[in-house]
Amino acid sequence: MTFVTAAMLVVLSSSTVSAQLLTVKEGPIVYGHHHLNVTSVEEHKKFWVDTLGGTATKAGTFDVIKIPNVLIFLSARARSGPTKGSSLDHIGFSVPNLRQFVDKVKASGYQMVTAAEVPAGVSVTDDIAARGPGIAYVMAPDGVKVELLQSNGQTAAIMHHHIHLFGEQSSEMRAWYMKVFGATERPNQTSGIISADLPGGVLNFSQSPGPVVPTRGRALDHIGFEVRNLAEFCKKLEAQGIKIDVPFRDVPALKITLAFITDPWGTYIELNEGLGNELFQ
Numbered sequence: 124m125t126f127v128t129a130a131m132l133v134v135l136s137s138s139t140v141s142a143q144l145l146t147v148k149e150g151p152i153v154y155g156h157h158h159l160n161v162t163s164v165e166e167h168k169k170f171w172v173d174t175l176g177g178t179a180t181k182a183g184t185f186d187v188i189k190i191p192n193v194l195i196f197l198s199a200r201a202r203s204g205p206t207k208g209s210s211l212d213h214i215g216f217s218v219p220n221l222r223q224f225v226d227k228v229k230a231s232g233y234q235m236v237t238a239a240e241v242p243a244g245v246s247v248t249d250d251i252a253a254r255g256p257g258i259a260y261v262m263a264p265d266g267v268k269v270e271l272l273q274s275n276g277q278t279a280a281i282m283h284h285h286i287h288l289f290g291e292q293s294s295e296m297r298a299w300y301m302k303v304f305g306a307t308e309r310p311n312q313t314s315g316i317i318s319a320d321l322p323g324g325v326l327n328f329s330q331s332p333g334p335v336v337p338t339r340g341r342a343l344d345h346i347g348f349e350v351r352n353l354a355e356f357c358k359k360l361e362a363q364g365i366k367i368d369v370p371f372r373d374v375p376a377l378k379i380t381l382a383f384i385t386d387p388w389g390t391y392i393e394l395n396e397g398l399g400n401e402l403f404q
Contacts, residue, residue: 152304152356154286154323155398156194156347157214159267160202160340166264167197174231175216176280190216192323193283194347203340205266210335210389211343213260213268215285215327221257221273224281225250228271234262242315255313265342285318285325286346289335290388293317293328299387300326303365304348321348337389345383345391353380353396360384 161167164186171177177188177195188195206213218224229235235250240260246253256273263269272284290296297317300306306319306326319326338345350356357371368391369383379397386392 150305150322151351152321153349154193154283154321154326154346155349155395156196156393157286157343158196158198158345158347158393159265160200160342160344161197161265162199162202163264164197164199169231170233170263171195174228174233191279191282198344202265202342202344204336204342205262206268206341206343207266208336209338209341209343210288210290210386211286211338211341211346212289212329213270213287214283214343215270215272215287215325217272217274217277217282217284218280219274219277221251221259221271224271225259225261228261236260236262236268240268267342283324285327287316287327287329288388288390289329289331291331291334292388293330296386296388297326297328303360303363323349335389337385337391339385339389339391345393347393347395347398349398350394350396353382353394356394357382 159167168179168186168188171188171190172179175190177190180187180189182196186197188197225235229250237250237252237259238247241247241252241254241258251257251259256275258273259271261269261271270285270287274282274284288296294317297306297308297319301308301319304321306321309318309320309325311317315329317328319328354371357367361367365384367382368385369381371380371382373380379395381396381398382394384392384394
C-alpha cells in the first residue's frame with residue numbers, strides 16, 4: 124500500500140504521540156520525518172528503540188519511532204536496496220557520549236562500518252573516527268546507514284542531527300534546497316561536505332563518485348517536511364516548474380494536508396501541513 128493510500132486510514136492521537144519535533148514552530152518549513160521500507164518492524168524496533176533509545180508508538184496503522192526532532196515511520200514492504208548508493212546516503216544523530224553509544228551498539232550485535240565509510244586519511248580508533256568531536260557509522264537493519272556524532276553538552280540521550288545527500292552535482296543540490304525550502308547556507312566546516320540548515324536538522328551534501336539511484340523503493344523511501352500553508356507552497360512549486368508527484372490533498376480525518384515531490388536527483392519528498400501539530404504537540 125502506498126503511503127498516500129495508507130495515510131487515509133490513519134487516525135492520529137495526541138494522547139499516544141507526544142512532543143518530539145522541538146523546532147516545529149521555528150520556521151515555515153521544518154524537517155519532520157524519515158520513512159523506511161522494512162522487512163521486519165520488530166527488528167527495526169530492536170535497533171531504534173532498544174539500542175538507540177527511541178520511543179515506539181502507533182500513528183493509526185503506522186509503527187513510528189520517536190527520536191527528538193524527528194519521527195521514523197516504518198512500513199513493512201519490500202525494498203530495492205540499502206540507503207548507500209541512493210541519493211540519500213545516510214541519516215545522522217547526535218549523542219552526548221559517543222564512546223558509550225558505540226559500545227552499546229556493538230554489544231547489541233550491529234555492524235560498525237566506520238573505517239569503510241570515512242574518507243581516506245581520517246584515522247579510526249575502535250570504530251570512532253577522529254573527525255570533529257568524533258563520528259561513527261553503523262548499519263541498521265535493511266542496510267540503513269546511520270551516522271553517530273559526538274555532541275558535547277547535549278542533554279538529550281540522542282537527537283536527530285542531519286540527512287546526507289549524495290550526487291554528482293552537490294553544489295547544485297544545496298542551491299536547490301536553499302531555493303525551494305529556504306534552507307540557510309552553512310559555512311563549510313568539513314572537507315568534502317557542504318551544508319545548509321533548516322529547523323529540525325542539517326542538510327549535508329557530498330559529491331558522489333558516480334551516478335546514484337532514486338530513494339523511492341529503497342530502505343529509506345522518502346523524507347518529510349512540515350510546511351506552513353502547504354496549498355500556497357505547492358502553487359509556488361508548480362510556478363517554478365517543479366512537478367507535484369502526488370497532488371495537494373486534504374485528509375480531514377487526520378487534520379492534515381499532504382503532497383509529494385521528487386528532487387532533481389531522485390530523493391522522494393513528502394510535504395505535510397498539520398502532521399507536526401498532531402504528532403509533536
